[in-house]
Amino acid sequence: MHAKSDSEVSVEQSWGARSPRRPLYYVQSPSNHDVEKMSYGSSPLASPHHYYHSSPIHHSRESSTSRFSVSLKNPKNLSTWKKLHQSHHSDDADDDDDQTALQDSGHNIRLYFCFLLLFVLLFTAFSFILWGASRSYDPKVFVKDIVFEDLNIQAGNDATGVPTDMLSLKSTVKILYRNPATFFGVHVTSTPLQLHYYQLNIASGQMKGFYQSRKSGRKIVVVVSGHQVPLYGGVSVLGDARQQKENLALPLNLTFVMRSRAYILGRLVRSKFYRTIRCPVTVHGNKLGKPLNLTHSCLYN
Template sequence: MHAAKSESDITSLAPSSPRSPKRQHVLYYVQSPSRDSHDDENKSSSSIQPTPAFTTPSDSPSHPHSRTSSAASRVSGNLRFKGFGNYNKRNECHVIEEEDDDYEDHYGKNNHRWCQCLMGLLGFGFLFTLFCLIIWGVSKPYKPQITVESLEVFNFFTCLGSDLTGVPTKMVTLNCSLSMVVYNPATFFGIHVTADPINLMYAELEIAIGKLRRYYQPRESSHTVTANLVGSKVPLYGAGASFQAAENGGGVPVRLDFELQSRGNVVGRLVKTKHRRHVSCPLVIDSSKTKPIKFKKDSCTYD
C-alpha cells in the first residue's frame, strides 16, 4: 500500500531542510501535480528546468527591494570605507593637535617659571635696594665729632735766605704737633678717618703742613689722634716784614685749617656713608713760650 514518494513530495520537502549559515542557492523542480495529465503537460513536466531558490522574497532578482538593498549595501560599504579613512585622518589630526597642545603647555609652563623667577629677582632687588636706601638714610646723621685740644710748638724761628730761584727773602721754620679727639657716634658701623692735608696758615701763606694717617675707629668710641706739622725754610716774600713785626710784638697770628674725612661701610662695600668736617682754629704762636697752646670749645669752628 505504501506508494513511492512522488517527485513533487520530494521537492516539497527540500525547502523544509535546515538552512546552512551561509546563504546558498538551492535548485528545485516544478512539475505538474499528476502523471495522468495530457501529453502536452507530460512533455512540459518531463522538461525539467532548474530555478534558483531564494530563502527570502527579497533575495529574488525580480524583487525591487533586492536591487535596492544590494545598491544600498555597496553604498554603505563605500561609506564605511570612506568613513574609516576620514576617521583615521581625524585621529591623526587629533594626535597632532594633542602633541601641539602638550608642547604649548610645556612651553607655557617654562615661560611661567621664568617669569616667576624674574619677578622674584626683581622683587628681591627692589626690597634690597629699599633696605639699603633706608640704612643709608639712617646713617647720614652720624657725623664724627671733632674736638681740637692743643698745639705744641717745638721749633719756631725766622732767618734770611733765598728761594729756589735765588731771590733773597726772609724764611720761617716751624715744627709743631697737633692733638685732637674724634668721636664716632654711630651705633651700628665703624668709620675710617683721615685728614690730608692739615695746614697752618699765615694770612694766605702756608707756613707748615701735615697729615693724619688713616685709621679705623669702632662704633660709639672716642680716639685721640696726633698729627705733626712741619715747615722748613718757607719763603715769606712780601709778608716777611709784617711777620717780623708780629713776632717782635709778642706773637704771630696764624690759622689752623684742615678737613677731616670719614667713611663708614654700613652694609659691606655696597652701602657707604661719607662725611666731611671742615675745622678752622685761629691762634697766636709766640716763640718765647714753650707750653702747648690749649684750645677752648668755642675757639674752633666745625662745619
C-alpha cells in the first residue's frame, strides 16, 4: 500500500471534525501497462478494427464505398450499367423519332391531298375545255334522195279478218354523213326511218350503227319498206290507184333522228349530237324507180 499523502491527511481531519468517522475505501487506478492490455488485448472484441466496424455509420459508408470500388474493379458490372444507361437514352431517342415520324407522315398526307385536289381541278378544267371545243364540230347530215322501187295496192284482210285495202311499199333512202372534228371520232346511230301518211305509218327501216373517224364522211343507204299494211280506207287518194297506178300521187313524210356520240377523253368526256330530220316527199306512180332529190326539201333540227 502507498503512504498517505498530506492532502489526504488534511481531508480526513476536516471530515473528522464535522462528522463521525466512517470507513474509507481506496480505488486503485490501473497502471499504464494494464490499460494497454485492456485496450489491445488478444480478445477479438477488444480489437480496434472490431470497434471501428461496430459503428453503423462507418459500416454503411464503408459498404457503399466498397461496392463502388468493386463495380469499378469489375468490368462486367460496369458494362451492364453502361448498357442500361444507353438503353434509357435510346428509348428516349426512339420516342422522339416516333413523334417526328408522325409529324412527317401527317405533313405528307396533307401534301398528297393538296396535289390530288389540284389534279382534280386541273383535269376538270381541261375536260370542260375539251367539251366546249367539241361543240363547234357538229356532224353534218344530209338526206340526198329517195327512190321508190315498188308500190302495190290490193284488197285483203287484216290479222283479225277484217277486209280492207293492203299497201306494200319499198324504197331506198341515201344519206350523206360527215364528221368535221379534228381530234375525235363519233359513234353514230339512228331511230327507225319512217314514212307516214299523216298519222298512218306506211313503211319503216333501221339504219345500221357505225363509227366515223375524224375529218371523214360516208354515204349511208337505208331500205324503208312496208308489207301488207292495212289502210282501213284512211288513204282516199288510193281509190283509183288499183287501175291507174301512173296517176298516183301520194304525199308522205320521212322522219328520223340521227344520234352521234363523241368520246373525247374515254368515257369521262362525252359529247352528244342529236339531229331531228323531217323530209316531205310525194310518191308519183309514173316515177317509180327514179331518185327524188331531197337535198333542199328536208328540215334539220
